[in-house]
Amino acid sequence: MIRDFPLPDLGEGLTESEIVAWRVAVGDRVELNQIVADIETAKAVVELPSPYAGVITALHAAEGETIDVGAPLFSCDTGEPSGEPSGASDATGQAPAAAAAPAATGEAAVQSDAAPEPNLVGYGARDEGGPKRRARSVAAPAAAAAPVAPAPVALEHDPADAAGLAERPRSTPPVRKLARDLGLDLALIAGTGPRGLITRDDVEHAASATGLKPASPAEPAGPTGLAAAPEPLATAPASRPAETRIPIKGxxxxxxxxxxxxxxxxxxxxxxxxxxxxxxxxxxxxxxxxxxxxxxxxxxxxxxxxxxxxxxxxxxxxxxxxxxxxxxxxxxxxxxxxxxxxxxxxxxxxxxxxxxxxxxxxxxxxxxxxxxxxxxxxxxxxxxxxxxxxxxxxxxxxxxxxxxxxxxxxxxxxxxxxxxxxxxxxxxxxxxxxxxxxxxxxxxxxxxxxxxxxxxxxxxxxxxxxxxxxxxx
Incomplete structure (x- = not known):
């Protein structure tokens, strides 16, 4: 069974963390509580242990990337039969450590006939105010003879999405905002990140191909989200020096x-x-x-x-x-x-x-x-x-x-x-x-x-x- 592990709140009320370094690669076999990544919280760099034993099948974030609490961090093939419910996350995006402790979260954990989730090292209580995840609606074949694997989940809950509609393209909130500012449809952009994740570079490349630029706060955006054309200037303003932007994080x-x-x-x-x-x-x-x-x-x-x-x-x-x-x-x-x-x-x-x-x-x-x-x-x-x-x-x-x-x-x-x-x-x-x-x-x-x-x-x-x-x- 392939299990997705969502990034947990490490006991500090965090909403996001940065991947400093991966300790594993796709194809590596890991043991329970083996350190898989170094994660930078708001205060320090901490080591993140694996909640599963198995083979790493996918890493959903690159080193240096910031991801939200509840978003998929990595996937692991645990070798269990695919018909068993996955304990990695449910429709609420609850991590295994939180699901195993309903008293800490105030919710009833979903139980199954499978063996109880392992006791994990180093995870804190789940942040109830963190991002939510919804189950992806997948139509089953008419004559499916084998058990159907659990449906994958979307990155964040969108009440406007109706059941049966296709999942939105995978991306992070800053990338989605950039696309909105540029008036781009993410569905038309091919993602080059892990498992098709649309990155900032993908959006900027698509924007450069069409000559778009973000709308300025002083220039109202039109129906397409593009900035209104500026009035011609008598003399061109002096160009500003090249600049380097460093994200404020960690x-x-x-x-x-x-x-x-x-x-x-x-x-x-x-x-x-x-x-x-x-x-x-x-x-x-x-x-x-x-x-x-x-x-x-x-x-x-x-x-x-x-x-x-x-x-x-x-x-x-x-x-x-x-x-x-x-x-x-x-x-x-x-x-x-x-x-x-x-x-x-x-x-x-x-x-x-x-x-x-x-x-x-x-x-x-x-x-x-x-x-x-x-x-x-x-x-x-x-x-x-x-x-x-x-x-x-x-x-x-x-x-x-x-x-x-x-x-x-x-x-x-x-x-x-x-x-x-x-x-x-x-x-x-x-x-x-x-x-x-x-x-x-x-x-x-x-x-x-x-x-x-x-x-x-x-x-x-x-x-x-x-x-x-x-x-x-």
Missing amino acids: VRKHTAAAMVRSAFTAPHVTEFLTVDVTETMDLVRSLREDRALAAHRVTPLAVVAKALCLAARRTPEVNARWDEDAQEIVHYAGVNLGIAAATERGLVVPNIPGADAMTLLELADAITALAETARAGRTSPASLSGGTISITNIGVFGIDAGTPILNPGEAAILAMGAVRRQPWEYRGEIALRELMTLSLSFDHRLVDGQQGSRFLADIGAVLREPGRALTMM
Whole structure:
């Protein structure tokens, strides 16, 4: 039996995901819960296990393509008799994991005499608001002697379609919109994607063959959907430079939404402090030269992280959140320290749970592991939630200071600038010293000026004289 597996909601309320990489190809045999693809959610790249054991017969999306939750992801020949009902999806587009748990979805699952669906690894609850799928109406032969295989399903439910009509051409919502803008009929376009999927390139190729262009918002479209012909111009306008368009999706889309929400919700205040960190840099260099500590990579970021955790003990208001619904300020008992990491797929802020209870070496090891995981694109969704306060290291880009935006739900974020050797007053004389500028942004609803200033000054004191940390433990 050929079973289509629809993309499930991975427990984050998603409506779409991007295929980062396929781990299998058509013709490969897979086992239950074998990883078949890497999927980028709104927060991170996750591994998707197979709900079936069998042979892959089709991949319905190419790498880099974004597909809707509920749309077919791949097909698998499970080797079961074709007369048995398929557990991959029903007329509602429900994935096997969701169908096996009616209590989680609030619907009665369709049961059959076949063996129960396997227990899958890594799938969350089904998104009830996701795209729906309808059964394709197929006329059976008049004298069919063999059992009829289950009818395939359409990509999305269209109430206007009547039973018995042919299924609409297979395409994604952005491609259908582009075709509408160009006034093209998808039924007349041959799809070059997997299993005849009509791609954006197919539509653009068809449009170029007819000389069509999308209707401009300022130019009302005619009955055919084409833009009204512009009035002749006395002089041709200057042509614009060539441009490259990058879809807003995945991690970057999530980050943009979070930053806008934070900027327009929390009243930001930013303070700056330039610190003589010569003794801190001497400490870092001495720890790196110690052969007994060769297994640990101690960096200025690790020392700043330790100083932040120590300072948060004296000013707990910075390690808190604003609960709008309960109208309460919530203080955390410990520090889950977020570390902003720039990756090829965008900015992520995984956190180190219980950072305040770690030694300097433990923090250094945790930061190293966090950075390696982020660069490899393997940061888990769990590590991207639950942070209480964050650090961003803009100094690695040669930047001295900035005004960082708070992570939503956090009260403060510290930006550490580049370490520069500059003339500085030292013991009554001018000397070349190593300086760093710290930038602290905080939510003024939770942290007032005195509290924010004391917190920043405490961090600066530890970095100026690392031995002072002994008095704050």
